[in-house]
Amino acid sequence: MSQSAAQIHEDIVDLLPRLRRFARAITRHRADADDLVQVTVERALLRTAQWQPDTRLDSWLFRIMKNAWIDEVRVRIRRGKLFAPQEAGDQVGVSYTQRQIDAMSVQQAMEHLSEDQRMVVGLVLIEGLPYKEAAVVLDIPIGTLTSRLARARETLQAVLVESGAGVEAE
Amino acid sequence: MNISDETLMAYVDGELEPVARAAVEAALANDARLASRLARQQALLAQLRTAFDDVLDEPVPPQLLAAIRASGNANAAKHPRVIDLPSRVRAPRRWSWPQWGALAASLLVGVLTGYSVPGHRAGELVTRNGQMVVHGSLAGALSGQLASGTPNETAPLRVGLSFLAKTGNYCRTFALASAGDRQTLAGLACKDGAEWTIRVLAEAPAASDADYRMAASALPDAVLRAVDDNIAGNPLDAAAERIARDKDWRR
Numbered sequence: 001m002s003q004s005a006a007q008i009h010e011d012i013v014d015l016l017p018r019l020r021r022f023a024r025a026i027t028r029h030r031a032d033a034d035d036l037v038q039v040t041v042e043r044a045l046l047r048t049a050q051w052q053p054d055t056r057l058d059s060w061l062f063r064i065m066k067n068a069w070i071d072e073v074r075v076r077i078r079r080g081k082l083f084a085p086q087e088a089g090d091q092v093g094v095s096y097t098q099r100q101i102d103a104m105s106v107q108q109a110m111e112h113l114s115e116d117q118r119m120v121v122g123l124v125l126i127e128g129l130p131y132k133e134a135a136v137v138l139d140i141p142i143g144t145l146t147s148r149l150a151r152a153r154e155t156l157q158a159v160l161v162e163s164g165a166g167v168e169a170e
Numbered sequence: 171m172n173i174s175d176e177t178l179m180a181y182v183d184g185e186l187e188p189v190a191r192a193a194v195e196a197a198l199a200n201d202a203r204l205a206s207r208l209a210r211q212q213a214l215l216a217q218l219r220t221a222f223d224d225v226l227d228e229p230v231p232p233q234l235l236a237a238i239r240a241s242g243n244a245n246a247a248k249h250p251r252v253i254d255l256p257s258r259v260r261a262p263r264r265w266s267w268p269q270w271g272a273l274a275a276s277l278l279v280g281v282l283t284g285y286s287v288p289g290h291r292a293g294e295l296v297t298r299n300g301q302m303v304v305h306g307s308l309a310g311a312l313s314g315q316l317a318s319g320t321p322n323e324t325a326p327l328r329v330g331l332s333f334l335a336k337t338g339n340y341c342r343t344f345a346l347a348s349a350g351d352r353q354t355l356a357g358l359a360c361k362d363g364a365e366w367t368i369r370v371l372a373e374a375p376a377a378s379d380a381d382y383r384m385a386a387s388a389l390p391d392a393v394l395r396a397v398d399d400n401i402a403g404n405p406l407d408a409a410a411e412r413i414a415r416d417k418d419w420r421r
Contacts, residue, residue, distance in 0.1 A: 021226055024222060034234070038231075038234055038237065045238065103220065106217050121218065124183060126218055130184075130185065150175060157214055167213040167214070168210075
């Protein structure tokens with residue numbers, strides 16, 4: 001294996017926590033998110049030669065993940081092979097901290113977004129990608145990106161205020 | 171100056187050019203209403219980040235790391251993947267498991283997707299206060315099963331060695347029952363007060379049904395190491411095991 005290929009492997013390992021975070025944002029389920037990361041990594045490893053070294057590796061991986069989510073995992077969900085939402089399974093009997101309650105409110109608010117909006121929120125607001133970079137990942141014009149982002153923010157804001165977790169407008 | 175929502179959003183996202191940013195900041199100084207709009211946007215951003223940032227501290231599922239390493243190094247596949255549960259005193263280091271947060275959940279994923287454990291046994295491994303505690307039928311089997319006895323075919327796990335640890339607790343090695351010929355999980359659990367806590371879990375080859383009870387020699391290296399590190403004296407013999415069980419693994 002060449003030095004650069006080994007380096008990409010290392011860099012992908014370093015990005016795993018962020019890939020998992022983005023996957024969690026767009027799938028909203030822990031188990032689905034990890035499946036998605038797995039698929040993404042497998043695909044990326046098959047195509048490391050396609051990555052342009054002068055571009056961002058994280059964006060490249062997010063793009064693979066977006067496509068994987070669209071074609072592969074959604075097919076599986078349509079067939080009904082979906083894991084239970086995490087709240088139903090692995091947190092039973094645990095008392096929640098305020099931080100966890102807040103996190104759950106946000107995750108529930110994410111349910112009110114469209115798939116497209118969740119991706120924009122995940123890339124820009126959670127992963128902190130510049131608009132231009134996120135637009136390339138999603139293959140959309142910047143104007144589309146910013147209008148999705150604005151609508152997503154309004155929805156999240158409104159849902160969070162309703163659930164008591166948001167900051168109300170004056 | 172009237173600042174549009176779009177401009178304000180771009181400001182929060184760090185997307186404005188210096189001149190436009192300065193204009194927003196100038197407007198903010200004199201416009202309390204704009205300042206509160208900004209505060210709402212910033213609060214939302216902070217809420218989103220907080221809600222998802224915990225994922226960054228969670229342990230990465232070992233099968234992900236293994237997939238990358240196997241791809242990078244063909245020999246990697248020959249080495250069993252180990253989930254090394256930290257002692258509470260060990261300093262965090264990269265790719266050890268600095269937080270226990272979702273360890274149970276990542277194991278749950280592993281168990282559900284990789285190990286074909288029937289039923290909902292994964293929910294019986296619960297993290298609490300930095301410990302992974304065994305619940306339900308797994309705990310029942312750990313407490314009740316005698317390694318020297320005839321294993322019940324439907325037991326969720328098979329106990330291997332039982333021994334007294336240097337800390338004074340009783341500990342037992344075990345292998346989770348697996349549904350087929352795939353890998354299973356083996357580990358070491360120790361009785362802390364009323365509960366069994368997991369010290370180490372590692373992948374193990376699934377034993378055939380005929381010799382399901384895992385002999386010590388078949389335990390993964392990581393589990394054997396944990397036994398060596400913890401054991402005081404020799405493993406319990408059948409009589410001592412029975413006595414310990416009858417006292418519910420308390421001294």
